[in-house]
Each structure stands twice: as structure tokens, then as C-alpha cells.
Amino acid sequence: MAEKKISHEKLQKALNWTPHEGQKKVINNKHRERILCAGRRFGKSQLCAYEVVYVALQPNKRIWISAPSYELTKIVFDQAMMWLYNLLPKEGINVKRKPFPKIKLKNGTVIEGKSCEARTGLLGRSTDLVIIDEAARVDEEIWTQYIKPTTHERKGRVIYISTPTGINWFYDKFLELKPQKSAYHFTSKDNPYFDEEEWDKAKKSLPDKVFRQEYEAEFLTEGGLVFRNIEDSIDSECLEEPQGGSTYILGLDIARHNDFTALVVMDRATKKVVYMDRFNELDFHYQKERILTCAKKYNNAKIIIDSTGMGDSVASDLKRHALVEEYPLYSQKAKQRLIDKLIIFLDQNVIKIPDNDILVNELKRYEVKMSRNNNSYVYSAPRGEHDDMVIALALAVWGLRPNRIENDEDDEDRGITIMNDYE
Numbered sequence: 001m002a003e004k005k006i007s008h009e010k011l012q013k014a015l016n017w018t019p020h021e022g023q024k025k026v027i028n029n030k031h032r033e034r035i036l037c038a039g040r041r042f043g044k045s046q047l048c049a050y051e052v053v054y055v056a057l058q059p060n061k062r063i064w065i066s067a068p069s070y071e072l073t074k075i076v077f078d079q080a081m082m083w084l085y086n087l088l089p090k091e092g093i094n095v096k097r098k099p100f101p102k103i104k105l106k107n108g109t110v111i112e113g114k115s116c117e118a119r120t121g122l123l124g125r126s127t128d129l130v131i132i133d134e135a136a137r138v139d140e141e142i143w144t145q146y147i148k149p150t151t152h153e154r155k156g157r158v159i160y161i162s163t164p165t166g167i168n169w170f171y172d173k174f175l176e177l178k179p180q181k182s183a184y185h186f187t188s189k190d191n192p193y194f195d196e197e198e199w200d201k202a203k204k205s206l207p208d209k210v211f212r213q214e215y216e217a218e219f220l221t222e223g224g225l226v227f228r229n230i231e232d233s234i235d236s237e238c239l240e241e242p243q244g245g246s247t248y249i250l251g252l253d254i255a256r257h258n259d260f261t262a263l264v265v266m267d268r269a270t271k272k273v274v275y276m277d278r279f280n281e282l283d284f285h286y287q288k289e290r291i292l293t294c295a296k297k298y299n300n301a302k303i304i305i306d307s308t309g310m311g312d313s314v315a316s317d318l319k320r321h322a323l324v325e326e327y328p329l330y331s332q333k334a335k336q337r338l339i340d341k342l343i344i345f346l347d348q349n350v351i352k353i354p355d356n357d358i359l360v361n362e363l364k365r366y367e368v369k370m371s372r373n374n375n376s377y378v379y380s381a382p383r384g385e386h387d388d389m390v391i392a393l394a395l396a397v398w399g400l401r402p403n404r405i406e407n408d409e410d411d412e413d414r415g416i417t418i419m420n421d422y423e
Helices: 008-015 021-027 044-056 070-087 140-151 169-180 196-205 208-214 284-297 310-318 332-347 357-365 388-398
Strands: 033-038 062-067 093-096 102-105 110-115 129-133 157-162 183-186 248-253 261-267 273-279 302-305 324-326 367-370 377-380
Touching: 008 044, 008 070, 021 033, 021 044, 021 183, 033 044, 033 169, 044 062, 044 070, 044 129, 044 157, 062 070, 062 140, 070 093, 070 102, 070 110, 070 129, 129 140, 140 157, 157 169, 169 183, 196 208, 208 367, 248 284, 248 388, 261 284, 261 388, 273 284, 273 388, 284 310, 302 310, 302 388, 310 324, 332 377, 332 388, 357 388
Parallel strands: 033 157, 033 183, 062 110, 062 129, 129 157, 248 302, 302 324
Antiparallel strands: 093 102, 102 110, 248 261, 261 273, 367 377
16 A cells, blocks of 8 residues: 655644755755765764654654764754654653653554664664764764674665764765765855854864864764874884983873773983883782882882872872872863873974884874864763873873974074964
8 A cells, every 4th residue: 555645745734843945955856865964963863863753644654763872862863753753642752761761652653762882772673764973983883794684584775864973884874975976065154044153153163173073063084083194103113122321201091991001201301102001800909009119210200190089099199108289180181281281292293102002093093073062162072982091192292392494404493383372
């Protein structure tokens, strides 16, 4: 039996919602797969909530709203739920929040929120529509091995929405669908209701890379990654035993939860990483002895430690035996200052790092994202990965003095100060 066709015009009137021109283009596209790469506040989630409602009004449909976390699924889920309550009798809508968001309609349609962190929850029945929100931040494996197979039997439709984050599978999918004219790119300003003042403020206050990615929705070759000039900073022979007369800084990041304790030792004069260590699952007594042994070996190196949380008690204990400076990462602002200094030192090729796979991989994959309140940016490792070596390196760099590179050896006044007044 053929499905009854629903009029977009009548549905939008009933919802008292008029999509803007960019949203209309996506709605009117009948392709089975559609991808939307758009800046913040373009209206991606609202558009997808409308698509959910449109399909949900047809009987016996199964719809998934997937995102990197259950919390993120609520954005589309809650909007769709509100619209359904405006359209249908309340007794015909059964809503559950636990163990995951779920709506069951009287017509047999089921709408579920699916976290891409909970893989077992992605196994199961066939789907008629899948929304993948923040798709660029979902692992490709989640799509190919868990979500995609559910669309085969019913020839389910898929809508991928996201701001970009580098060159990954979301970018590949965008290029794949572009020849079929079902790939869309919009900036935040393509939403006619977007606040012009927010655009100007963001452009002035955010790092260029963050603005281009989050508001202009640009696929950057370096993605959301933070550090440049990594390869040029590698010195495969920089690791060395302590030298008489040299002074050293030991950057220390204490393990939290499933993280590693990491330490990086730098020569203050040559600005080379001369020693690295990384370990976990050790009793604190042995951790302390390992740290103090390293500091003593490197001419009683000054230890700079993140003293947030557990690090506070560790710092207090270490102070009884070594020279310790605390750097509490109690806020994003504090972390920004720490990472910003490391960015400059790497960018200007001031420091040298070893050709260590763990450190280099952490540096290459480190990300910068907009915070949830859109007023600042956040540095972090990708979801599920570690940044202990990056933080240890940054803490060691924090102990270095501002560097000065001379353009002309005969004219010191022409030197370029590449550091700031952080110290």
C-alpha cells in the first residue's frame, strides 16, 4: 500500500515554521543521502527536527537521531518532540528519557536518540531515517559498521549534519555526494536570521582557524588541529643524558582516571626535550619515586606540575623533596595561556622534540573547538584519546624564558621577540 504523501506546505503552516532558503534547498532534495556542512546557528538541527516530524507522521517508521553523545541527540529530539505535541493528541505520544530518548507514536512510528559512544545500542532493527548530528566528530567505523547497515533493508534515508573538523570521512562523504547535488555548504551568515554582531565579534575574538571552521564551515587541511611546524621541530638526536652545568625543567602531568602520568624534561638553554616518560597503573609512592629520581638525575630539575585536583596533593608532597612550581589548569583560560605559549614556540621553531610516535601523534591530533556557550574556544585531545604528553610538554615550555631570534647579528635592535609576558 502506497504511503500517503504529506504536503510540506501544509505541514510547515501547521508548525508555524517557515524554513529559510538554505533549509528549503535541503528539504526539497529527494536524494536518499544528504549532507549539510554549515556554520554555527545556520539552523541544521531545526531542519533535521522537521525532517524527523515529516517522516514520523507516516505509519510504522523507525527513526534514529544519532550524535556523539546522548546529550547532543537531545537538540534535534526535543525540537521534534515539541512539534509533535503541537500536531498530535498527547495521548498518542509516549515519551521516555531513560535509558535513552525515545518517542513512540500511536501510528506505530518510533523515534530514538542514539549515542555513538554506546556501540551496542546501535545494533538492531532497520531504519527509515537516520540523522547523524555532529557527523564530523563521529568515528567513521561507527557509521560504516553500525549505523549504515540498519539503512539497507528499508532503503533508509540519511542526513549528515555538522560543522567540519578537518579532512576526514565527513569530508569524503561531502565530496562523494557533491556530484549528485545532495551536498550543501553554508556559512552561519547564510541564515538570514543570524546576528551580524555575533559574526563580527567572533571574527575579532577567535583564532582565525576556529572562526573559519566554526562560522565559515571551511574544511581546513589541518582541520581543528592546533600545532603547526611539528615536523620541522623534530630532532631525532635531542634525547640525551644530563650535562654538567646545564639546568632543566620537568613538565609533569599527573594521571587522572584512565590517563597516563607523563613527564617531559627540557634543557633551558638549548630548549631541547632531553628526556620523556609515560606510565600508568603505578602506586603513587612508586610514581613519586620515579618522578623525583628523574628530577634529581637532571641536575635537580625544577618541576612544573598541573596542580588541579589530584595534582594539588601530589605537588604538596613533591615540594618536600624538590623545587616545584604549580600551574593549576583550573579554567579554560588557564589552559589557553599554557597551550598558546607552546603553539608559538613550535610555530617559530624555538624548541626541539624527539621523534616519538606518542608525542608527535598527540600534537598532530590536538584540537581546538568552540565552547558550548560560543564565547570562547577550547583546546583538547580528540574524544577518547589522550593529551598527557602535550600537557607535560606545554608545562615544560612554560618554564622557558621568552626567546629572541635575531634577524641581523650586527643589529640587536632588529631582534624579534616571539614570546609574550606570560612569565
